[in-house]
Amino acid sequence: MNSQAPEPVAALAVEGLTAGYGGPPVIENVSIRARLGEITAIVGPNGAGKSTLLKAIAGLIRPTAGRVFVEGSEVTGQPAERLVRRGLAYVPQVANVFPDLTIRENLEMGGYSRKAGVRERIEQLFKLFPDLKGSAHRQANTLSGGQRTMLALARGLMVDPAVLILDEPSAGLAPRFQGAIWERIEEIRATNVAVLVIEQNTRETLRHAQWAYVLVLGQNRLEGPGHDLLNDDEVVDLYVGRLS
Ligand SMILES: Nc1ncnc2c1ncn2[C@@H]1O[C@H](COP(=O)(O)OP(=O)(O)O)[C@@H](O)[C@H]1O
Ligand SMILES: [Mg+2]
Secondary structure: OOOOOOOOOOOOOEEEEEEEOOOOOOOOEEEEEEEEEOOOOOOOOOOOOHHHHHHHOOOOOOOOOEEEEEOOOOOOOOOOOHHHHHHHHEOOOOOOOOOEEEEHHHHHHHHOOOOOHHHHHHHHHHOHHHHHHHHHEEEEHHHHHHHHHHHHHHHHOOOOOOOEEEOOOOOOOOOOHHHHHHHHHHHHHOOOEEEEEOOOOOHHHHHHHHHEEEEEEEEEEEEEEEHHHHHHHHHHHHHHHOOO
16 A cells, blocks of 8 residues: 555656657657746756757657656647647747737737636736836837847736746846846746746756756756755756856
């Protein structure tokens, strides 16, 4: 008899995923989990396959092996637009908002798959992103890079995802925006979303991550609580750098 309580189902479970772009696999046999209300990070050197892993999870490229589960249901190989309806939202590295639409219209488009409550959800998100509220009528192409990133995050949240996947949300922004983006990510996490994130600043990322995976050459290298990895000599020497 096993008297242990069963493990709660992870919001996202990835098992043995292998994927690439037609040639040799870029990621191989990668397994990760992300839980509701936690920030889960993928760190590792440039070219390790972090973005490829996220794309394979989010249905932008088709894995050649392995399985992906959202809240216990298998979704492997489903296209991105189906995955959105299963509770998985993906915000790509280049914040792709519709430049000719206003902030509000962008959010309405993000909520197209909602059956109801688009207007109410937009109001909720304006509480989380007060800067967007004041500019709701502005066209996205008039926004700063930082505002555009916030819009991309908010748009991803329009579908109430269980899992929000973020590929370098601060890419291309001045370092001073990084703090503001982490604040928003923490607020999103606190609404009981499983946030899976790649960010450039490994030290800062590990500080925020309840759990982090180090990916090297397309494979799992090690994993643990972000704070533990920050105290791991190998991780610090190879991927974080010592503070001088
Ligand atoms: N669209 C693509 N077509 C072919 N190869 C790609 C493509 N995107 C990335 N790669 C290759 O996949 C490898 C991993 O890239 P990527 O997943 O972007 O790494 P990371 O996000 O960790 O920097 C690299 O060698 C890169 O050149
Ligand atoms: Mg990348």
